[in-house]
Amino acid sequence: xxxxxxxxxxxxxxxxxxxxxxxxxxxxxxxxxxxxxxxxxxxxxxxxxxxxxxxxxxxxxxxxxxxxxxxxxxxxxxxxxxxxxxxxxxxxxxxxxxxxxxxxxxxxxxxxxxxxxxxxxxxxxxxxxxxxxxxxxxxxxxxxxxxxxxxxxxxxxxxxxxxxxxxxxxxxxxxxxxxxxxxxxxxxxxxxxxxxxxxxxxxxxxxxxxxxxxxxxxxxxxxxxxxxxxxxxxxxxxxxxxxxxxxxxxxxxxxxxxxxxxxxxxxxxxxxxxxxxxxxxxxxxxxxxxxxxxxxxxxxxxxxxxxxxxxxxxxxxxxxxxxxxxxxxxxxxxxxxxxxxxxxxxx
Amino acid sequence: xxxxxxxxxxxxxxxxxxxxxxxxxxxxxxxxxxxxxxxxxxxxxxxxxxxxxxxxxxxxxxxxxxxxxxxxxxxxxxxxxxxxxxxxxxxxxxxxxxxxxxxxxxxxxxxxxxxxxxxxxxxxxxxxxxxxxxxxxxxxxxxxxxxxxxxxxxxxxxxxxxxxxxxxxxxxxxxxxxxxxxxxxxxxxxxxxxxxxxxxxxxxxxxxxxxxxxxxxxxxxxxxxxxxxxxxxxxxxxxxxxxxxxxxxxxxxxxxxxxxxxxxxxxxxxxxxxxxxxxxxxxxxxxxxxxxxxxxxxxxxxxxxxxxxxxxxxxxxxxxxxxxxxxxxxxxxxxxxxxxxxxxxxx
DNA sequence: TGGCTCATTTAAAACGTTATAAATCTCATC
DNA sequence: GATGAGATTTATAACGTTTTAAATGAGCCA
Numbered sequence: 001x002x003x004x005x006x007x008x009x010x011x012x013x014x015x016x017x018x019x020x021x022x023x024x025x026x027x028x029x030x031x032x033x034x035x036x037x038x039x040x041x042x043x044x045x046x047x048x049x050x051x052x053x054x055x056x057x058x059x060x061x062x063x064x065x066x067x068x069x070x071x072x073x074x075x076x077x078x079x080x081x082x083x084x085x086x087x088x089x090x091x092x093x094x095x096x097x098x099x100x101x102x103x104x105x106x107x108x109x110x111x112x113x114x115x116x117x118x119x120x121x122x123x124x125x126x127x128x129x130x131x132x133x134x135x136x137x138x139x140x141x142x143x144x145x146x147x148x149x150x151x152x153x154x155x156x157x158x159x160x161x162x163x164x165x166x167x168x169x170x171x172x173x174x175x176x177x178x179x180x181x182x183x184x185x186x187x188x189x190x191x192x193x194x195x196x197x198x199x200x201x202x203x204x205x206x207x208x209x210x211x212x213x214x215x216x217x218x219x220x221x222x223x224x225x226x227x228x229x230x231x232x233x234x235x236x237x238x239x240x241x242x243x244x245x246x247x248x249x250x251x252x253x254x255x256x257x258x259x260x261x262x263x264x265x266x267x268x269x270x271x272x273x274x275x276x277x278x279x280x281x282x283x284x285x286x287x288x289x290x291x292x293x294x295x296x297x298x299x300x301x302x303x304x305x306x307x308x309x310x311x312x313x314x315x316x317x318x319x320x321x322x323x324x325x326x327x328x329x330x331x332x333x334x335x336x337x338x339x340x341x342x343x344x345x346x347x
Numbered sequence: 348x349x350x351x352x353x354x355x356x357x358x359x360x361x362x363x364x365x366x367x368x369x370x371x372x373x374x375x376x377x378x379x380x381x382x383x384x385x386x387x388x389x390x391x392x393x394x395x396x397x398x399x400x401x402x403x404x405x406x407x408x409x410x411x412x413x414x415x416x417x418x419x420x421x422x423x424x425x426x427x428x429x430x431x432x433x434x435x436x437x438x439x440x441x442x443x444x445x446x447x448x449x450x451x452x453x454x455x456x457x458x459x460x461x462x463x464x465x466x467x468x469x470x471x472x473x474x475x476x477x478x479x480x481x482x483x484x485x486x487x488x489x490x491x492x493x494x495x496x497x498x499x500x501x502x503x504x505x506x507x508x509x510x511x512x513x514x515x516x517x518x519x520x521x522x523x524x525x526x527x528x529x530x531x532x533x534x535x536x537x538x539x540x541x542x543x544x545x546x547x548x549x550x551x552x553x554x555x556x557x558x559x560x561x562x563x564x565x566x567x568x569x570x571x572x573x574x575x576x577x578x579x580x581x582x583x584x585x586x587x588x589x590x591x592x593x594x595x596x597x598x599x600x601x602x603x604x605x606x607x608x609x610x611x612x613x614x615x616x617x618x619x620x621x622x623x624x625x626x627x628x629x630x631x632x633x634x635x636x637x638x639x640x641x642x643x644x645x646x647x648x649x650x651x652x653x654x655x656x657x658x659x660x661x662x663x664x665x666x667x668x669x670x671x672x673x674x675x676x677x678x679x680x681x682x683x684x685x686x687x688x689x690x691x692x693x694x
Numbered sequence: 695t696g697g698c699t700c701a702t703t704t705a706a707a708a709c710g711t712t713a714t715a716a717a718t719c720t721c722a723t724c
Numbered sequence: 725g726a727t728g729a730g731a732t733t734t735a736t737a738a739c740g741t742t743t744t745a746a747a748t749g750a751g752c753c754a
Contacts, residue, residue: 017478018478018480020709020710030733031733032735033735034734036712037733045732046733049733064711065418066417067423067709067710068414068418068709068711068712068739069710069712070414070711070739071412071414071415071709071711071712071741072713072739073713073739078459083444083445091437091439091441093441094438094440094441097460097462098430101461101462102462105464110459112457112458112460113448113458115448115449117452128410131364132365134413241647244647270647273647273648296613300591301591367739367740367741378703378704380703380706380743381702383740383742384703392702392703393701396702411740412740415739415740415741415742416740416741416742418709418710418739418742419708419740419741419743420709696753696754697753698753698754699750699752700749700750700751700752701749701750701751703747703748703749704745704746704747704748705746706743706744708742708743708744709740709742710739711739712737712738713738714735714737714738715734715736715737716733716736718731718732718734719731719732719733720732721728721730721731722727722728722730723726724726724728
């Protein structure tokens, strides 16, 4: 067996410098096939061979050619993130992506991103990806209820994970935040502080998680037997002024709410501003518990009590679930509901 | 000439459905080579042939296999975005990416994203990409002054574009916002409103654009011959409370500034809060002109005058410049300085 | 008709990898 | 010492495209 670096067998061309399996083969004297198997830790390769090949590979800085691997195996080593049109003020998609990237960090997978330019669910893009095998898995940064893309992927058995749940009867992989628990806990905290008429500010009703939040809120107020209020003129997606105006108006009325469960940080800001129009002070005449996903609120006065939703972690979980789906691991759970850390009220 | 769909010549296998050049070849009777040339609009192909091939390709929904193309040509059709660790509250990287994606929309290029997990400029990642040909071009979401990655790419002649300028003597491709003009205009507006002691809140001094802002500010105050103040205890990256505290303290003193040029939206919020601690009201005792990159300020009361920096457009310009660099277009300008729209003061 | 050019079309090779199947080697067993 | 069995290694053929060079056909002139 030739374990001396011989270049006698012919082509010891380094050409443009990029090392390939062939380079290692020439350097070690083994056949390209052997080198390939050694590097991929396939069976039927002796320990010494494997060791020697790995050494040389490391030495010359070999990295497999992605295109060749992809062409041969059909696997793309690509995860595609479908980003919906970004209207959010706080960087929500970027947190997901950082988390995703972290999950993919020591894998061969690359993250490609496809923003949705048209409004709504772009099913053609998804069809392209599935039909032409342009990725091994798909990530939805947001899902509409009864999302047709989800149906398409389920039918084709294509690996994917959604952020949030859609309302299909067929179960699908998702990672979601337990918005029921958030709303339940937030409302309970308001009540615990002595508030007797909590209000919740919800996302638009068509969103699935709006129902979850509402349910949590209602459970808490019913348990405590207190009054409550659900505004139907404002939601988390409407202009902040509208929220402020609403609050300002309500604050002046006798039956005004005295506690606010806010689904977002900006709406909490607007609530504070609106209440202060009537000289009402946070912590004195009313309280707020808000969902926090950024550092906006935590850096601003007055301090607002918050419950954290870790979107980076969400992204990381989505990556984890997707990798398991791609690997065909049926045992791994594919539905993750992230819990608010209700034990440790982070301010 | 065989222009009837004959499957006589043998293999009319559709196999797993994915159409390939071979499929079109079998369907039209031409050779694979001919089909390839026809589709890539190469010369030496008769008009009818080209037409027929395109027809069939469209009909069966042919899309070229990226892996095969990449393997053969060495071009990856991939643009890689290097994202720095995200600490920003407002989604800044995501705007760039949306713009980039828009520029790449009708090209064969895909966008892959690589966040930096370690702090500072990660030169190893860049070296990998260059050495292993993992992308055709690189985008820097942010650059450090004298960024070593920029040097590496320049030396290797690898196409890239940075967001913001670094201070090399060798010119490099960049897209930047004219922060001089912003600061100059913002300060002039404050002075035009009768303010006689403007202050500017700058990014950390080590950032290149901090100098640009300072320069614009100084030019404006010198032209008007007014007093000014440059705080060195706070910057745009420090915790907002710190800004608020500073403002609160200064507001109580006799020589307090009466106009604020804010480089960011959150700092403007903090300034308002700090000033209001002493009962000072925006528009009465003092004014603010802030740089706006999101919808945060535009949705909040009191209204703050802003000058817009369109980060999505920035991303799009970066995409445009990079494509030109990759195409080897030496005539296209590679240094873009985006101007604030000073003619139309958007509130 | 033969020979030439020009316009088209085509066969063959290659890019770097992996999968299949065949070839070699080692060593105990009869 | 021949015979397998088991352990390694290897040659060959793909994957789908583009590139190079060669082949074919048509048209023209001598």
